[in-house]
Amino acid sequence: MKNKHLALQPWxxxxxxxxxxxxxxxxxxxxxxxxxxxxxxxxxYEMLPISIAxxxxxxxxxxxxxxxALLILGALTRVAAALGGFTMLVFxxxxxxxxxxxxxxxxGCFGGGGSVAAEDTRYLQEILRDLGLVFLAAYxxxxxxxxxxxxxxxxxxxxxxxxxx
Amino acid sequence: xxxxxxxxxxxxxxxRNLVIAVVIGVALIMxxxxxxxxxxxxxxxxxxxVSAEDGYGIVFNKELTDVxxxxxxxxxxxxxxxxxxxxxxxYIEELIxxxxxxxxxxxxSFLGGExxxxxxxxxxxxxxxxxxxxxxTLFANQPSENSGAWTTSYFSTLGLGLxxxxxxxxxxxxxxxxxxxxxxxxxxxxxxxxxxTPTVLINGKEIDRETAYSSLAGFMLxxxxx
Numbered sequence: 135m136k137n138k139h140l141a142l143q144p145w146x147x148x149x150x151x152x153x154x155x156x157x158x159x160x161x162x163x164x165x166x167x168x169x170x171x172x173x174x175x176x177x178x179y180e181m182l183p184i185s186i187a188x189x190x191x192x193x194x195x196x197x198x199x200x201x202x203a204l205l206i207l208g209a210l211t212r213v214a215a216a217l218g219g220f221t222m223l224v225f226x227x228x229x230x231x232x233x234x235x236x237x238x239x240x241x242g243c244f245g246g247g248g249s250v251a252a253e254d255t256r257y258l259q260e261i262l263r264d265l266g267l268v269f270l271a272a273y274x275x276x277x278x279x280x281x282x283x284x285x286x287x288x289x290x291x292x293x294x295x296x297x298x299x
Numbered sequence: 300x301x302x303x304x305x306x307x308x309x310x311x312x313x314x315r316n317l318v319i320a321v322v323i324g325v326a327l328i329m330x331x332x333x334x335x336x337x338x339x340x341x342x343x344x345x346x347x348x349v350s351a352e353d354g355y356g357i358v359f360n361k362e363l364t365d366v367x368x369x370x371x372x373x374x375x376x377x378x379x380x381x382x383x384x385x386x387x388x389x390y391i392e393e394l395i396x397x398x399x400x401x402x403x404x405x406x407x408s409f410l411g412g413e414x415x416x417x418x419x420x421x422x423x424x425x426x427x428x429x430x431x432x433x434x435x436t437l438f439a440n441q442p443s444e445n446s447g448a449w450t451t452s453y454f455s456t457l458g459l460g461l462x463x464x465x466x467x468x469x470x471x472x473x474x475x476x477x478x479x480x481x482x483x484x485x486x487x488x489x490x491x492x493x494x495x496t497p498t499v500l501i502n503g504k505e506i507d508r509e510t511a512y513s514s515l516a517g518f519m520l521x522x523x524x525x
Binding site for chain 2: 166167168169170171173174177178184185188189192193195196197199200203204207209210239248249284285286
């Protein structure tokens with residue numbers, strides 16, 4: 135079992151990287167040229183003071199693009215995965231509190247956002263999707279060295295230790 | 300990982316650090332201009348009917364104080380706004396002409412490009428006293444979002460159709476004279492926590508989402524109660 139995982143791990147890592155990185159990159163890309171909508175999406179969670187929500191609405195898209203690009207390229211994988219996973223955790227908390235408080239909003243994850251009709255909310259799907267991404271991020275933090283990445287495994291160190299994983 | 304241990308390591312690290320630096324650099328290049336453009340520009344040209352203290356809205360019956368104050372936040376490209384205009388637009392116009400309400404129109408531009416062009420043109424038409432006509436015409440003939448239909452030449456022609464025959468109007472449109480104002484309206488809407496279009500307030504309170512947007516009777520009732 136362990137040996138099987140050893141062989142598969144770089145490939146599983148690659149899939150995790152491309153999935154998490156791809157989602158982050160696309161999410162940022164779809165919002166980057168629509169700052170007004172992005173700000174509105176953050177405001178509508180009613181979690182932050184309006185001025186801070188507006189600032190976050192501007193900052194999030196380029197940060198998502200950067201984290202996504204780093205993960206897709208496989209550079210700074212562990213740090214990017216940790217930050218990506220952290221943002222997903224924050225999104226889960228934000229969506230869950232909106233759901234619990236009975237707000238009717240779109241998560242605005244891929245553009246859009248703001249108030250929607252009660253029957254158009256998708257809280258459960260959004261939380262499950264983000265949970266899956268948190269899992270991928272955690273996997274990458276645990277095993278940051280993957281196939282086709284710019285990060286290179288520090289070979290001599292792992293060999294000296296007998297490559298425990 | 301030191302050079303002594305791995306002779307190739309130095310080069311690898313250089314590529315890696317370069318990639319990281321480029322990615323972070325590009326993100327900053329995207330972020331900084333947006334942050335700077337999101338400041339309210341108090342020196343921007345504003346139409347004469349605009350009141351900065353009313354959130355840069357185009358205001359009708361500014362002088363009236365003992366009537367309901369209707370504030371409408373809308374985007375010329377937003378289909379729900381066109382629906383609201385077709386339901387309540389005529390009544391609102393009547394309230395304006397009979398001086399039974401003070402009304403502020405906030406032309407937001409959530410939907411980008413052509414919303415901004417349209418908002419600028421609306422401000423130009425306000426200077427010619429044709430805002431309400433242009434407003435009605437745009438919503439009645441709303442094309443699909445950013446389809447390329449709303450260009451500056453479209454608005455010049457539309458002006459002629461509405462009986463505007465001033466070179467100032469054409470120049471106002473061609474020069475994007477009120478684009479700074481358009482951004483201020485958006486910025487002010489963001490500060491006032493406007494999270495969907497249309498958003499309609501009567502005396503500062505949003506009308507009922509369930510009833511007052513979708514039916515004229517519901518909207519009239521909301522005005523009555525104000």
